Amino acid sequence: MSEAGSVSLPKAELHVHIEGTLEPELAFALARRNAVELPFPDTEALRRAYLFEDLQSFLDLYYRLMAVLRTEDDFAELADAYLERAAAQGVRHAEIFFDPQAHTARGVPIGTVIEGLARALDASERRHGVSTRLIMCFLRDESAESALRTLEEAKPYLRRITAVGLDSAEVGHPPSKFREVYEAAGALGLRKVAHAGEEGPPSYITEALDVLGVERVDHGLRCMEDEALVERLARERIPLTLCPLSNVRLRAIGVLEDHPLPRMMDAGLLCTVNSDDPAYFGGYVGDTFHAVREALALDEERLRELARNSFLASFLEDDEERRARLIAEVDAYDFTVELPE
Numbered sequence: 001m002s003e004a005g006s007v008s009l010p011k012a013e014l015h016v017h018i019e020g021t022l023e024p025e026l027a028f029a030l031a032r033r034n035a036v037e038l039p040f041p042d043t044e045a046l047r048r049a050y051l052f053e054d055l056q057s058f059l060d061l062y063y064r065l066m067a068v069l070r071t072e073d074d075f076a077e078l079a080d081a082y083l084e085r086a087a088a089q090g091v092r093h094a095e096i097f098f099d100p101q102a103h104t105a106r107g108v109p110i111g112t113v114i115e116g117l118a119r120a121l122d123a124s125e126r127r128h129g130v131s132t133r134l135i136m137c138f139l140r141d142e143s144a145e146s147a148l149r150t151l152e153e154a155k156p157y158l159r160r161i162t163a164v165g166l167d168s169a170e171v172g173h174p175p176s177k178f179r180e181v182y183e184a185a186g187a188l189g190l191r192k193v194a195h196a197g198e199e200g201p202p203s204y205i206t207e208a209l210d211v212l213g214v215e216r217v218d219h220g221l222r223c224m225e226d227e228a229l230v231e232r233l234a235r236e237r238i239p240l241t242l243c244p245l246s247n248v249r250l251r252a253i254g255v256l257e258d259h260p261l262p263r264m265m266d267a268g269l270l271c272t273v274n275s276d277d278p279a280y281f282g283g284y285v286g287d288t289f290h291a292v293r294e295a296l297a298l299d300e301e302r303l304r305e306l307a308r309n310s311f312l313a314s315f316l317e318d319d320e321e322r323r324a325r326l327i328a329e330v331d332a333y334d335f336t337v338e339l340p341e
Ligand SMILES: Nc1ncnc2[nH]cnc12
Pocket: 017, 020, 055, 062, 167, 168, 169, 195, 198, 246, 276, 277
C-alpha cells in the first residue's frame, strides 16, 4: 500500500544522514528526557526555522539540534523511527550515514552512537523488511587529524560499518585533505563514498574519485558544469546519490522544475534519488520520488530506472540474491497501487 503523495516503488535509500531524520516532535521528547534546553519554544517555532540560505545555514541548526541525542536508546529510537517511515514509503534497503564527530565533540562516546544505531539496524529486516548498512562520515570542516582519530576510535566497531563518507561544509575543504584517512579506511576493508559537487566545484568530484578512490559520489550535482567529467562518470558507471529536495531547500537549484535530473539520466549517468535530511527538507524518499515525478514529468519507466539504479549502486554485494529479488520487484511493480492525491 502506498502513502498518499509518496511513490512506494521498492527502492534503496543510499543518501540519508540519520541525524537529519530527527523530527521536531522527537527532538522535543528527547530534550525533555535528557534535560537539554532547545532554543525554540515548541515544534511549530522550530519548523519555522527551516528556511535555509545555503548548506552552512542548515548545518548550524542541524548540529545544534543534535544536542538532544545522548544515550544509546536515543540513537536506537531515532534510527527505528527513520526505518519505519522509510519502509512505509517503499524503502527495502538503506545505507545510512552518521556523523560520529558531531557526537564525540559533545562528550557522547562513539560506542554509544554505534551501539544505539546498530540495535535498530539489527532489528530492521525483521521489523520493517529493510536491510541496512552503516556509513561513518568524517566532517570535512574538521581537521584531517580529527578524522584519523575518529577512525581509530571506530576500530572496535568495524564489523558494524560498511563504508566511510565525507560530509559537512564543502567549499574550502577539498577531498584531498582526507587522502590519508581514506587510505587507512581502505586498508581496513571499508568501502568509500564522499559528498562532492553539492556546493563545491566539479574538480572536487574528480578528486574524490582519483585521490580518495570513492566508488560512489554523494550529490555530484555540479558535474553538469564539466562535460568531460559527465562522460567519465557515465563511462565508468559511477553512481551519484542525488537529493533533489535538499538541492532546492539549500538553494543549489532555484525550483525543483529546474533540477537537471532528467538531463543527467539522458547523459547516461547512474542516478539515484534520495532524501538527505528528510526531517528538514520536506520529505522522505517516497515523497521525493513523487515530487520529482510531478515537477520533472518523469514517466514510470524513468522511475523504475531510478529504483533499479538504487539497488545496483548499493553495497549489496554480499547478498546478490536479495539484490536480484529487489530488482525483479521493481520490474514487476504495478503503478496503479499508487493512491491518487
Ligand atoms: N546535505 C549535506 N551536505 C553536507 N553535509 C551534510 N550533513 C548533513 N546533510 C548534509
